[in-house]
Amino acid sequence: MEPHRPIGAVSQRRVLGEPLLGSNDLAAPGSLLSSDGAPTFVDVFAGCGGLTLGLMRAGWRGMFAVEKDAFAFATLEANFLQRNSLYQFDWPKWLPKEACDVRTLLETHAAKFKGMRGSVDLLAGGPPCQGFSSAGRRKPHDPRNQLFRDYVSLVEMLQPRLILLENVEGITRPFGDGEVAGKKANRSRLGERESYAEAIERALAKSYHVFTSVIRCSEYGIPQSRPRFILIGYLKTAFQEADVDHPFEQLDQCKQAFLAERGLKPRTTARQAISDLEIRRNGLIDGEGAPRFKSIGYKGPLSDYQKAMRDGHAGMPSDTRLARHRPDIARRFARIIAAMTKRDRLGIQLNAEQRKEFGVGKSTLRVLNPDTPAPTITSLPDDLLHYAEPRTLTVRENARLQTFPDWFVFKGKYTTGGDRRAREVPRFTQVANAVPPLLAELFGTVLSSALCQKSAVTRRSEAA
Numbered sequence: 001m002e003p004h005r006p007i008g009a010v011s012q013r014r015v016l017g018e019p020l021l022g023s024n025d026l027a028a029p030g031s032l033l034s035s036d037g038a039p040t041f042v043d044v045f046a047g048c049g050g051l052t053l054g055l056m057r058a059g060w061r062g063m064f065a066v067e068k069d070a071f072a073f074a075t076l077e078a079n080f081l082q083r084n085s086l087y088q089f090d091w092p093k094w095l096p097k098e099a100c101d102v103r104t105l106l107e108t109h110a111a112k113f114k115g116m117r118g119s120v121d122l123l124a125g126g127p128p129c130q131g132f133s134s135a136g137r138r139k140p141h142d143p144r145n146q147l148f149r150d151y152v153s154l155v156e157m158l159q160p161r162l163i164l165l166e167n168v169e170g171i172t173r174p175f176g177d178g179e180v181a182g183k184k185a186n187r188s189r190l191g192e193r194e195s196y197a198e199a200i201e202r203a204l205a206k207s208y209h210v211f212t213s214v215i216r217c218s219e220y221g222i223p224q225s226r227p228r229f230i231l232i233g234y235l236k237t238a239f240q241e242a243d244v245d246h247p248f249e250q251l252d253q254c255k256q257a258f259l260a261e262r263g264l265k266p267r268t269t270a271r272q273a274i275s276d277l278e279i280r281r282n283g284l285i286d287g288e289g290a291p292r293f294k295s296i297g298y299k300g301p302l303s304d305y306q307k308a309m310r311d312g313h314a315g316m317p318s319d320t321r322l323a324r325h326r327p328d329i330a331r332r333f334a335r336i337i338a339a340m341t342k343r344d345r346l347g348i349q350l351n352a353e354q355r356k357e358f359g360v361g362k363s364t365l366r367v368l369n370p371d372t373p374a375p376t377i378t379s380l381p382d383d384l385l386h387y388a389e390p391r392t393l394t395v396r397e398n399a400r401l402q403t404f405p406d407w408f409v410f411k412g413k414y415t416t417g418g419d420r421r422a423r424e425v426p427r428f429t430q431v432a433n434a435v436p437p438l439l440a441e442l443f444g445t446v447l448s449s450a451l452c453q454k455s456a457v458t459r460r461s462e463a464a
Helices: 050-057 070-080 102-108 110-115 143-158 196-204 247-261 270-277 304-310 327-342 352-358 395-401 418-422 427-433 437-463
Strands: 040-044 061-066 122-125 162-168 208-216 227-235 284-286 294-296
Touching: 040 050, 040 143, 050 061, 050 070, 050 122, 050 437, 061 070, 070 427, 102 110, 102 143, 110 143, 122 143, 143 196, 162 196, 162 437, 196 208, 196 227, 208 247, 227 247, 227 437, 247 437, 270 304, 270 395, 327 352, 395 427
Parallel strands: 040 061, 040 122, 122 162
Antiparallel strands: 162 227, 208 227, 284 294
16 A cells, blocks of 8 residues: 655655665764664553564564553563563563553653663554544544553653554544544644544654555465554654655565565465364364363464464464354354355455344454455454354464464453453453564564664764
8 A cells, every 4th residue: 555645754765775774873872773783672552562573573672561451461471571482571670570551651760761762773562542443433532542642752751763653544534523522623733633643643753754654464464454554753863864765665675575585475365374273174172271161273284374373383372262152153153154155255244134134233243254364353253253164263363363473372361341341451352452473573674674774874974
């Protein structure tokens, strides 16, 4: 999808392989890269760690992560804070390893953050998106919509050389009059209706060259459509405007080689992602720590994508626990799958007539099409039926569609309900909210290249 020109956007004159960035020395203190040569990052609104995993796989060194939900932080801790973790944070001693919200952190450790100014290469994160998401009812007064202000405050305090922000496509659309009933819509200084994306761009463009785009994840080897708003910023005191390339052009130019190096193709279907996890092939085993549930066994990968997701993992993939569908519900699912397959409506939400035909109340239900990338994964497991088996997907199958490797484990409840949806982040929600690690790794590769080339140019300038 063609990137749009944002506030503070800069020139797009070079191609991948040529010097990316300007030759002026940094105005901010501190070295451009860490002492071991790895660029550094902080992950804020980190969730279960999809963005962290991708950046670390791209060679970045994680300083710490900020996540307020206890379940999501438990997943972060299990994967990145253990002595035997494959990828680990260099967590500062002054910062407790516990769930904490950004605002409390800013209030409690303001002096420490100010002391880090100039030493952070990248601040990455994705403020909660539920209020903007078109996957559910858009909520203009959801207090989580204002968390981007905490993100901007942290940017101002740390002044990282680069910023990377991810959110749903809906953040680019202003709330309509019907959505903001009884309250004023967010408006720009010109009095025109303004989207939250535009408000964020305007706030950051004071100090950063800002680029934004809405990308579709399925165009980057991810077996899921998943349109996402991405914002990338380059600190003006570190990068000259005239010499900064458009990162989304860089992304498109290097994606094919990036995927080929990992044995992947630009387009991956749902079947290529999860066919090795079918019950009919693997059989059932006792559930993980829950005898009332059954899990899917495992007999090995079938496709190149599945081999890549195994990532050297020799054991069983975690989180293959199945939902306990009643026999009548399973029979209904089987009828729906058969009918949608016969009618060539796989991957399409059931319409009102079909919902009435099958006695289904959910307006978002659809059957996964095995021969295309999946639709955007949501936090509700009953939104999507398997293409060949009368059931919903497991956490692991959703994780595969999000490019999490099989060794990555998830912690906390599997699902939640009622008012707890606004407070808890169980496993299905953790997976659905995550930045796909493969996409994060690709962004990390592009941004690391920018920093390395900037560092090389700076050294040549100093030697002249």
